[in-house]
Amino acid sequence: MSDLYLIFIFIYALLIVTRTSLVELFYFLPVLMALILLLKPKRALFKHLGFLLGFEGLLFILALFTPGKPVVTTPLGVITYEGIQRFSLLLGKAFLSSSAVVVVSNSLGFPYILAEMETLRFPRILVLTLAFTYRYLELFEEETLRMKRALDSRAFNIGKIEYYKKLGMLIGEIFARAYMRSVRIHWAMLSRGFGEFPKVVEEKRGEPIVLTLIALGVALL
Amino acid sequence: MIELVNVHFSYNNREVLRGISLKINDGEVFGILGPNGAGKSTLIMHLNGILKPKMGKVIVNGIEVNKNPKEVRKIVGIVFQDPNDQLFSPKVFDDVAFGPYNLGLRGRELEERVEKALRLVGMEGYKNRETKELSFGEKKRVAIATVLAMEPEILVFDEPFANLDFRGKKMLRELIEKFRGEKTIILSSHEAEYLTLCDRIALLDGGKVIKVGSPEEILGNADLLREHNLDVPPLVDLFSSLGLEIPKSIEEAKRKLKKVLI
Ligand SMILES: Nc1ncnc2c1ncn2[C@@H]1O[C@H](COP(=O)(O)OP(=O)(O)OP(=O)(O)O)[C@@H](O)[C@H]1O
Numbered sequence: 001m002s003d004l005y006l007i008f009i010f011i012y013a014l015l016i017v018t019r020t021s022l023v024e025l026f027y028f029l030p031v032l033m034a035l036i037l038l039l040k041p042k043r044a045l046f047k048h049l050g051f052l053l054g055f056e057g058l059l060f061i062l063a064l065f066t067p068g069k070p071v072v073t074t075p076l077g078v079i080t081y082e083g084i085q086r087f088s089l090l091l092g093k094a095f096l097s098s099s100a101v102v103v104v105s106n107s108l109g110f111p112y113i114l115a116e117m118e119t120l121r122f123p124r125i126l127v128l129t130l131a132f133t134y135r136y137l138e139l140f141e142e143e144t145l146r147m148k149r150a151l152d153s154r155a156f157n158i159g160k161i162e163y164y165k166k167l168g169m170l171i172g173e174i175f176a177r178a179y180m181r182s183v184r185i186h187w188a189m190l191s192r193g194f195g196e197f198p199k200v201v202e203e204k205r206g207e208p209i210v211l212t213l214i215a216l217g218v219a220l221l
Numbered sequence: 222m223i224e225l226v227n228v229h230f231s232y233n234n235r236e237v238l239r240g241i242s243l244k245i246n247d248g249e250v251f252g253i254l255g256p257n258g259a260g261k262s263t264l265i266m267h268l269n270g271i272l273k274p275k276m277g278k279v280i281v282n283g284i285e286v287n288k289n290p291k292e293v294r295k296i297v298g299i300v301f302q303d304p305n306d307q308l309f310s311p312k313v314f315d316d317v318a319f320g321p322y323n324l325g326l327r328g329r330e331l332e333e334r335v336e337k338a339l340r341l342v343g344m345e346g347y348k349n350r351e352t353k354e355l356s357f358g359e360k361k362r363v364a365i366a367t368v369l370a371m372e373p374e375i376l377v378f379d380e381p382f383a384n385l386d387f388r389g390k391k392m393l394r395e396l397i398e399k400f401r402g403e404k405t406i407i408l409s410s411h412e413a414e415y416l417t418l419c420d421r422i423a424l425l426d427g428g429k430v431i432k433v434g435s436p437e438e439i440l441g442n443a444d445l446l447r448e449h450n451l452d453v454p455p456l457v458d459l460f461s462s463l464g465l466e467i468p469k470s471i472e473e474a475k476r477k478l479k480k481v482l483i
């Protein structure tokens with residue numbers, strides 16, 4: 001069963017990343033909705049998806065400043081029409097594909113998905129990337145909360161601007177911390193036999209089509 | 222048996238392990254005592270090849286860790302200092318199941334293994350809870366369960382007692398007693414009082430082994446402990462100044478004192 005979902009995700013993600021216009025992306029929204037209805041995730045997941053959207057938005061923010069027809073001028077630079085388009089396209093692709101992964105792995109149990117991908121001989125780098133995007137997100141969320149609390153509990157008597165400046169500085173630090181932590185989590189996974197122990201002899205068929213699709217997907221990304 | 226031979230390690234050119242040599246015997250409860258930054262966690266991560274020595278080698282049951290980390294990771298189970306580094310699944314069950322799943326367990330067998338491990342740490346009701354909603358101490362217990370579930374021959378705990386409440390500490394002591402003699406158990410701590418239950422203790426400071434010996438020799442030496450910024454536990458102080466053998470637990474201390482007094 002989880003095999004089927006995996007194959008679905010990859011085809012779906014592959015189709016998404018190859019889209020070139022925003023309109024085409026909209027057709028995938030109902031697919032994601034259907035997936036959510038089908039798997040009926042817990043409510044907490046939606047908060048998670050909201051955070052994912054914010055995280056990815058932050059990641060692509062530079063795209064807003066693509067040279068082109070100006071829309072507004074901000075202290076950071078000129079936001080252009082082309083920039084907004086590029087930003088929305090990137091964000092749409094990233095969000096639609098990653099949220100499908102999050103929804104599926106949340107309902108089926110993330111470690112099984114990972115282990116399943118390994119037995120299906122998905123490329124190791126892909127398995128790891130997926131593992132980390134997922135965990136990184138949570139870490140980022142946790143670390144942000146923790147540091148914001150730390151800041152708030154000591155940030156009295158400072159002006160709004162000062163406060164936001166400090167907050168901005170924290171974000172860089174949060175990235176670094178979340179990274180360090182994801183390294184240590186990788187260690188913990190290795191310690192518990194991730195990708196190390198010989199797999200049980202469950203003769204899995206090679207799934208050549210899936211493999212080709214994934215290879216294609218990776219190449220496209 | 223675990224053998225470290227002249228192990229050196231540095232993080233970005235800053236040397237933190239400076240020639241560690243140690244032998245830990247089968248079935249031994251072995252303590253690693255040292256102040257903050259002594260290199261305890263770094264040393265522990267060498268025991269299953271997560272970190273690789275820049276010089277020297279680590280040998281577990283005759284296998285050189287660097288040459289075959291896969292084999293060694295089945296033998297050595299490590300519980301990391303910070304449970305947030307250890308747990309990565311949304312649900313408790315999934316996280317505990319991860320190790321045994323990698324070992325090839327499936328279905329009912331896998332479930333039983335997970336339940337048994339959770340029971341051992343007193344977390345049987347937490348199977349379906351979300352990992353990130355647990356308190357720190359609860360996470361710590363689950364982290365211990367993730368390793369117990371793999372039933373490794375050698376159990377390594379990095380600062381296991383820190384942040385556990387009275388019941389948690391008691392649970393951990395009972396766990397250690399349960400496996401005493403059957404498995405090799407390695408514990409680290411910067412608090413001497415948690416290591417009274419060890420058969421032998423290595424005092425580590427500045428990336429070097431200062432001394433290896435029995436609890437009497439290490440914990441009973443108040444000057445040595447103070448010299449290395451470590452607390453002398455009151456009970457240990459009392460017993461060693463009376464020239465008595467250091468008790469492994471409060472219960473044992475009570476028994477011994479009664480014998481002396483009556
Ligand atoms: N990832 C890292 N990068 C650089 N230096 C590090 C890193 N991890 C640890 N260190 C340094 O290595 C030294 C030993 O650290 P380690 O964590 O092994 O100490 P410890 O004995 O476990 O301390 P504690 O009692 O605080 O847990 C410390 O000085 C620490 O600052």
Ligand SMILES: [Mg+2]
Nearest residue numbers: 261262263302
């Ligand atoms: Mg440590």
